[in-house]
Amino acid sequence: MDLKDLYRDVIVDHNRKPRNFRPMPDADRHAEGFNPLCGDRLTLYVKLDGERISDVSFQGSGCAISVASASLLTESVRGRTVPEAEQLFTSMHQLLTRDDAAVDPAALGKLAALSGVRQFPARVKCASLCWHTLDAALHRDAEPISTE
Amino acid sequence: MNAARAPLASAAASPIDVAAVRRDFPILAREVNGKPLCYLDNAASSQRPRSVIDAISRYYETSHANVHRGVHRLSQEATDQFEGARESLRRFVNARSSREIVFVRGTTEAVNLVAQSYARPRLQAGDEIVISWLEHHANIVPWQMVCEQTGARLRVIPITRSGEVDFDAFLGLLNERTRLLALAHVSNALGTVVPVERFIREARGRGIPVLLDGAQAVPHMAVDMQALDCDFYCFSGHKMCGPTGIGVLYGREALLEAMPPWQGGGDMILAVSFERTVYNALPWKFEAGTPHIAGAIGLAAAVDYLERLGLGHIAAAEQALLDYATDRLREIPGLEVIGTAPHKAAVVSFTVAGVHPHDLGTILDSEGVAIRTGHHCAMPVMDFFGVPATARASFAFYNTRAEVDRLVAALDVAREMLG
Numbered sequence: 001m002d003l004k005d006l007y008r009d010v011i012v013d014h015n016r017k018p019r020n021f022r023p024m025p026d027a028d029r030h031a032e033g034f035n036p037l038c039g040d041r042l043t044l045y046v047k048l049d050g051e052r053i054s055d056v057s058f059q060g061s062g063c064a065i066s067v068a069s070a071s072l073l074t075e076s077v078r079g080r081t082v083p084e085a086e087q088l089f090t091s092m093h094q095l096l097t098r099d100d101a102a103v104d105p106a107a108l109g110k111l112a113a114l115s116g117v118r119q120f121p122a123r124v125k126c127a128s129l130c131w132h133t134l135d136a137a138l139h140r141d142a143e144p145i146s147t148e
Numbered sequence: 149m150n151a152a153r154a155p156l157a158s159a160a161a162s163p164i165d166v167a168a169v170r171r172d173f174p175i176l177a178r179e180v181n182g183k184p185l186c187y188l189d190n191a192a193s194s195q196r197p198r199s200v201i202d203a204i205s206r207y208y209e210t211s212h213a214n215v216h217r218g219v220h221r222l223s224q225e226a227t228d229q230f231e232g233a234r235e236s237l238r239r240f241v242n243a244r245s246s247r248e249i250v251f252v253r254g255t256t257e258a259v260n261l262v263a264q265s266y267a268r269p270r271l272q273a274g275d276e277i278v279i280s281w282l283e284h285h286a287n288i289v290p291w292q293m294v295c296e297q298t299g300a301r302l303r304v305i306p307i308t309r310s311g312e313v314d315f316d317a318f319l320g321l322l323n324e325r326t327r328l329l330a331l332a333h334v335s336n337a338l339g340t341v342v343p344v345e346r347f348i349r350e351a352r353g354r355g356i357p358v359l360l361d362g363a364q365a366v367p368h369m370a371v372d373m374q375a376l377d378c379d380f381y382c383f384s385g386h387k388m389c390g391p392t393g394i395g396v397l398y399g400r401e402a403l404l405e406a407m408p409p410w411q412g413g414g415d416m417i418l419a420v421s422f423e424r425t426v427y428n429a430l431p432w433k434f435e436a437g438t439p440h441i442a443g444a445i446g447l448a449a450a451v452d453y454l455e456r457l458g459l460g461h462i463a464a465a466e467q468a469l470l471d472y473a474t475d476r477l478r479e480i481p482g483l484e485v486i487g488t489a490p491h492k493a494a495v496v497s498f499t500v501a502g503v504h505p506h507d508l509g510t511i512l513d514s515e516g517v518a519i520r521t522g523h524h525c526a527m528p529v530m531d532f533f534g535v536p537a538t539a540r541a542s543f544a545f546y547n548t549r550a551e552v553d554r555l556v557a558a559l560d561v562a563r564e565m566l567g
Contacts, residue, residue, distance in 0.1 A: 038506040039536025063504035
């Protein structure tokens, strides 16, 4: 278990300077995510152009893993269609939870930096919170998303 | 079973030899992530000395049978050991009678028992229960539940910025509808030692019964039921070097006598027919079903162990560690100690600017240092200080200054990595 595998440079950078960290007053969709165990809380905003995600942003507070994961999410789903984003959610879920994940890290781009989280089971929820929240936003779930 | 106990006065006369004490705890010899375990999460659960582990094993290997039932030899031995454990606990907290010592699963169950058996039948709509802002969820939620059931109201004593319960505000909350005061003896999240004697005197002077959550107090200081003069006192075995799943509800005999049973079943009855059941005497009236016999025996062994060291020596050793840790932690730039009451148990809650507590927890673990991070089951305390979570180092008498140094060094690693 190597800490450097968890806190890779990309993650440290996105934690210090989260991208797309802003409210979106004209969002088409938004959802809230909450991890009661550690108090992580985030709101995810999505703007849609038909089936395409034209803008995505987030706000909130949390640990380095949850902030970096949300920041990386916003960069990687912008411009994708809703089904493509859902496919990415499935791939990320596999990457974070399965040792035998049949996911090509190259296809995930910077998101692959989160593959080290799998070795730290207590931290998987930190990384996946934003993805569950995106899923809720895209499906217009009214209830806040909780990891518990 | 008590024959082997060392004479307390002579054994307790010497201060604690921490190196010798550490050899009593097998788990302290293990490694975590290739480093010696540095266990600083004692407020969540302490570790167990060999004598407790052996007492449990010995019981299962030589004396186990069900209690209070058989005429056969093993059942008598198990009963003697179980009731002997109750007497050890009675003496440990200086209750008047072993009828006042009810074995429960832990502090949480003890509070729930009082909420449902004492409070619920007595409360009417508009009555009030007073708690403090410091409470662990276990001393909040059972009262919220009973308020919902009865229409009573929960009133909360505010705390100060240093994390002390505001006594003047407490006086202002008392009125003719106040039916119970439920108060932490020591705060689990901040370490504040509440000067409960003042609160008890004031409440009891007005005829208001008092329950104390002693889960964080009993492992670290001598508590005396007759001196405190509270009505209910709740504590857990696993925070005082005893097993999990066993704890104690102390209750003033007259109050317990007047309370209906909480759960029904075997052991809590004298006679059962389909027309009528006659309940057992105290304390068995509140102990339905086969009890945690090994747990009680293990807890009595923990009491023996703590008494051999001496609660006074334990408190002194832990206070010295607290002072040292507080000084060392305050040297760290960006570190803020949450909870600065003048009288604290050996708990330091803190935040580090730029590093979330959850990340601290992971990074410290990689250095072999175990601390708690999160809301510590005291979310109102976190809200009061405007933080989602804190990191908490909590010390026991078997911790060393060198371990405090390792904590500080590990925090430097975290700051370097993420700060």
